[in-house]
Amino acid sequence: VLLYGAEYGERSDMSYIGWAGALVLFAGLFDMMDGRLARLGKMSSTFGALYDSALDRYSELFMFMGIIYYLISHDYFFSSIFAFIAMIGSLMVSYVRARAEGLGVDCSVGLMQRPERILIVGISAILCGVFSYFLGPFKIHLFGTLSFETISIFTFPMAILAILANQTALQRLAHSKKVLDETELPPAKSSQKIKNFGILREKKQASIGLERR
Numbered sequence: 001v002l003l004y005g006a007e008y009g010e011r012s013d014m015s016y017i018g019w020a021g022a023l024v025l026f027a028g029l030f031d032m033m034d035g036r037l038a039r040l041g042k043m044s045s046t047f048g049a050l051y052d053s054a055l056d057r058y059s060e061l062f063m064f065m066g067i068i069y070y071l072i073s074h075d076y077f078f079s080s081i082f083a084f085i086a087m088i089g090s091l092m093v094s095y096v097r098a099r100a101e102g103l104g105v106d107c108s109v110g111l112m113q114r115p116e117r118i119l120i121v122g123i124s125a126i127l128c129g130v131f132s133y134f135l136g137p138f139k140i141h142l143f144g145t146l147s148f149e150t151i152s153i154f155t156f157p158m159a160i161l162a163i164l165a166n167q168t169a170l171q172r173l174a175h176s177k178k179v180l181d182e183t184e185l186p187p188a189k190s191s192q193k194i195k196n197f198g199i200l201r202e203k204k205q206a207s208i209g210l211e212r213r
Helices: 002-008 015-040 046-073 077-102 114-135 152-183 187-212
Strands: 139-143 146-149
Touching: 002 015, 002 046, 015 046, 015 114, 046 077, 046 114, 077 114, 077 152, 114 152, 146 152
Parallel strands: none
Antiparallel strands: 139 146
């Protein structure tokens, strides 16, 4: 939808954004239900879970590709940078969790998980389309070159998503480090422990020697 709007839509026409948001929420709803339906129907499998996760990553990246292409095509370059940062953060949130769980760490902490990201993109896009339909294009100058216009209803939440998604990725990284540090003995402490063990062993052998004497 956004690719078509980028090529054939006008800059002031936000209907493509609204329809894209509805499509994102519709697809996200089925994405949240498919795993549960598979478990209820006793059709779930380990590969099925992996396959579902891979499709989630593909669909999310295609979604961001459409958003970025649309914004660049209609000369919203600054907003497209935030969309790109949001894409990086979303990818890293999923990657850090997958890598941490591969190391045996439960890493589901953080605010911006996939359902929250889908809701922010979908709802903000729909609101942008609805406001554009009923109020028409508008632009409010705030200060300097900064302004709030119709597209800002969509791009402002995108900027918040860019910040919070990367914050969630860093939070998961810090959480994983804390858990791994607790389960693994650091090299410095390990060498000190071996050294202390050696000293205790020498003292014990010395005391045994004295007793024999």
